[in-house]
Amino acid sequence: MTTVITAAATVAAPADGPAAAVLLAGRASRECLAEARLSPDAVGLLINVGVYREHNTFEPAVAALVQKEAGINLDYLADPVPGAAFSFDLMNGACGVLNAVQVAQAMLATGSTERVLITAADVHPGGRAALDPHYPYADLGAALLLERSAGAEGGFGPVRTAGSTEPSAVAGYLPTAGMRAGGRSMITVRREAGFADQLLDLAAATAAEYARAEGLDLDRTLLVTSRPTADFAQRLAARLGLPASAALAPDAPGPGAGLPHTAAPILGYLEAVAEGLPAGVDQLLFVAAGAGPSAACVSYRPLDR
């Protein structure tokens, strides 16, 4: 049994109004379900991995609000569906999607659920990333629908994660002292000098170790990376002794949109498979690195290629 991607979608922020993570993730969820021709009841678990959200909401889980938006398990008393869905937020910066893939593998392998929907939406708490020059990320949502595949071939490999003993050079927080009554629309993202090298060091070491441990031929692999800086994919490829064309880091849609954050792996996946994998490439290696510092890797072999 392996875990495979059934559908994926990304949703850009509206051009003419404030963005909301709940709405972006909700729309991406519905697009995934439509692509897979499934009803909302087909989802047994929804994991939301977004970090930045409207109003800095900390309760309930954003996942519960996304679940409502997607019309999944609204009221068990009124409609007691057999696979009554559960949802929660999983937060680990840029690594969230890959951590959620690992959790999904456990949930699917133990028969806890038939399908897992991962959503990744980040928006500036004030609703418009472009209005805050110090905030580096794009307002963007994405969703990834996973399920079991009967075969032993294809799908995700094991997820491997890594931390570091170094202090994190990246952090995102709301300084509540001094926020007065404005805390719903403020956020501080601190990225210290050298943060890119810290993430590059950890990502390169984690990817190299993954390739070694899993016997991955990197010459037949397309790296799909998170995007903490614009040149991250090229620098990671160089560190691993690969040509720049061996790595892909997605752009957020729209001019001057900012960097894709937790949605990057889903955005990258869609970009990688849109035109078919390059000649001589038969698998992807997702590599994410972010605040912690924390890194994660997982291979993926598309079924129909």
Place this chain on the structure above:
Amino acid sequence: MTSDARGSRFEALGAYLPPTILGTPDLVATVTGAPDVDLERITGVSRRRVYDKRPTAGEDSYGLALKAARDALDHSRYDAGDLDLVVSASITRYRDGDDFYFEPSFAGLLAKELGAHRAIHFDVSNACAGMMTGVQLLDRLIRAGIVRNGLVVSGEQATRVAETAAREISDSYDPQFASLSVGDSAVAVVLDRAVDEADRIHYVDLMTCSEYSHLCLGMPSDRTEGIALYTDNKQMHKEDRLRLWPAFHGDQLAKLGRSFTDEGFDYVVQHQVGTRFVDYVNRTGEREFATPMPESLSVVEEFGNTASTSHFLVLHRHLKAGTARRGARYLLVPAASGVVTGALSATITNLGV
């Protein structure tokens, strides 16, 4: 509902409670807009623990969690370096005093500080069901053979919302009224693979009914400086919401051809919202399952609603005091914003506390 030989168990349980006690009359005295409210009669909470504001006390959410994690490891056969997974489940995410963190994950920072350098780490955020969510994920990761053990921890500086409520509410119907019943605390639990029937998590089944996800919202206040929790108590605690647990739990059991009575629970631990709430949920369970409820364990009078830590704080206090029997079967029932319900069934015998 899964139940197989590769299940998990509670291996060690730790807690930390700030030493400062705030009595309900003293809290009510700070509620400028409603000084006469009989909070103790309405909630049953007579006192709660509150964090020490001094940075050296280390009682922000992160500091509380760190102390509970160390306590759990002190009672565990594992060292931090043995841990395969660290999950943090705090709703309140204060670190460095007044900074409310969104990244990096508390779990990663805790793993680093504890010395759990190999551990997979991530946070879960699921309101008052956060600890239960972390335990469910760890149980599944152990069952799937992905990890051998792990730590789930939560530190809650919950009285931050009480401070805002005390400044802002005007009467007992205010959406922030429930914030006055919270208390600060931290818990941590270590799970590993079950080796016998004496200690085993039989199942953890959770469900979110999202139609009601807007009934309890936490975010910074737009009136004064602080974080706030706005709860539609009337809708949140409506009978239909409370019937979700017996309906779901009963259906899960029916799939296995079992009934609530068959489970032979010795104790039930409800979410510690207030004494009336606990009684009400137990009465609902009694009616829906058509059987008396097992002995209900509680600590809400002494510690208030401690959010994500509540069920494990109840276990910790009662096991430590000897007021809950070892070798018994425990039922933990979450009730959280989302709304989340479900059931965790475990036999607890040798759990280190």
